[in-house]
Amino acid sequence: MDFTPTEEQSAALDLAARIFTDLSTPERLGALGTDSDRELWKELCAAGLGGAVRETGLLGLVLLLEEQGRRTAQVPFAASGAYGLLAVASHGTAAQRERLLPALEDGTEVATGAFPAQPGVRALPAQPGVRALPARPGARADADGRLTGTVAWVPWLRDATYVLVAAADHGLWLVRTEDAEVRPVELTAPWSAGHLVLDGTPGERLGGAGAYDDVLATARTAFAGLQAGVCAGSLARAVEHTSTREQFGKPLAAKQAVLLRAADAYMDIEAIRVTAYEAAWRRDEGLDHRAASLTTAWWASEGGRRVVHAGQHLHGGAGADLDHPVHRHFLWGRQLDAYLGGGAEVLADLGELLAHGDDAIEEGERS
Template sequence: MDFTPTDEQSAARGLAAGIFGDLATPDRLAAAGTGTDPTLWRALCAAGLPAAVPEIGLLGLVLLLEEQGRTTAQTPFATSGVHGLLALTMLGTDEQRARLLPGLGDGTAVATGAIAEPAAVRAEALAGRAGRAGRTGGGGRGGPGGAAQARLSGTVAWVPWLRDATHVLVADSGRALWWVRVADAETVPVETTAPWAAGRLVLDATPAERVGPAHAPPGAGYEEVRAVARIAFAGLQAGVCAGALARAVEHTTTREQFGRPLAAHQGVQLRAADAHMDVESMRLTVYEAAWRYDEGLPYARHALTAAWWASEAGKRVVHTGQHLHGGLGADLEHPVHRHFLWGRQLDAYLGCGSEVLAELGALLAEEGAA
């Protein structure tokens, strides 16, 4: 295994670190509330970072999301990268990629995903509706040439960054993947632990375009997209935790108690050391999973392993970051509290550790039986 980034991945990571570091300041984050910081999003798009995602691969996206997580920057970079740019690159037809990727790359279109609750959505196929190309972004009533069309009905309880998205990747009860214009659906604001501009997605005979060839079997690509999403969001969690720990280290080395820095106390050092090992374990497992995916190697077990570490260790680290701030950690306006909120929300989004572990056990048993 060689996790050394390519020159392109390293350059993109350095560029992202500079933009997030300069613009995702505590004051700007507070002003953004639950929505995207438009100045930050424009800067990322002007630098070509979203557009670079199909070229730098999943490992490259993980490196960028680590930098976002360090600052808890208010952008839908993760959702648009996974459920838009990578999903279409992996599964879309040549026509879909040519039509949809440019908008996602320059930021004029933003994608999110509603794939975790496939049983909540049913699809009614529309035979013979592969007519002329619809409006840019797809999902129009006429439908793009050659794309399977359907009407979707159902409710997805919450979708991250839905209120800032223009399109949503939806999985139906057969685990088929559909591209839906948010403007064609109903969205209801939902308050979540982290300020992610989340919303409830309500579909009522909403027009949708099948992602991929019309003849693809039901469920084609679903597990792949699910695994890629887990790997990417595990990388985001690694960054969130690294940022929380960095803030805790800065606080404990500058804050004194009884004439000594807090960091001089053995108990503080042990908590920080445990958190550091957790962060490094998260990074190792997510890097391995992303690298294996990019190299075309089996990755399903590794995606679940990365998700488990991000869930279990992520909770420990963000709690440690808050605890090492003492009384300041209880201040809802303190920057470290954002890391706590993001860490808890990512734990819920990835699936709690016991659920992920049960899924991993079932996969190992299935592989053993085969």
């Protein structure tokens, strides 16, 4: 496996880093509240970064999301990339791709995903010899493609024009948010989230067998990449603070306890990053990436929580200031931990998959 960015991925990464650095400043973020940064979203899409996701694959998206996470930029990039661009490109019909992809690329349409069992899904393939555990009920589709049910909270739902709904039978349905009821929800992180209510809402089927598993694994990987950036940004702020803040005439960074805490955080970040790269690479190469996506989700959940707590702690009293930029990383890190399912539940999912899905994985890779 080779995680070296291609020329196209590197170019997109450099462009994204410049845009996020220039526009996603602490002052702008403080003024947004729980709203998304529409100006930043327009700038990203106008620069062609939406279209770049199709060209650079999931690994390219993960690289871009790392840059978003470093700045905790309030745009629906992860949701629209995983549940919109990559989902439609991989599982949509020719007509769906022709109709939806251009608008998703230029940002006039925004997608998100309502997966009722995320967090805590037990997503195993329905194959002979593999024990499948059902997802928690969230939405059900009737014979006419009308959906009924609720999903407690969906990230960036208030920005979305489409929501990809996972029904209880693991079928995927595209729903126009204007046809559903969306209620604002306040989360730990200042995301533009919403409570989704479906009551005979018309849906458009997306994909067939295997689409659910692929989209769920893709989303887990994408949000793990976002967590890697959030944690890297938190640690960078802690390093800057401890290098300039002095105690008894010496920088805090000179203290062994501070160095060890920062080193542990760095190792956790690298683990999140490399496992996200592996999961993304496997998907882009057409290999089974379910187990790899659960591995990176576990690291992003467990390691991510440790890192944002360390970042807060290394700031000392300044870290207790709710208006300090590092506190935003803390809120994002905890929200991503919850969204990915929490370490214990993700580990249980991974154990189930490894215990009952090995034959299916090996068969898929041989083919």
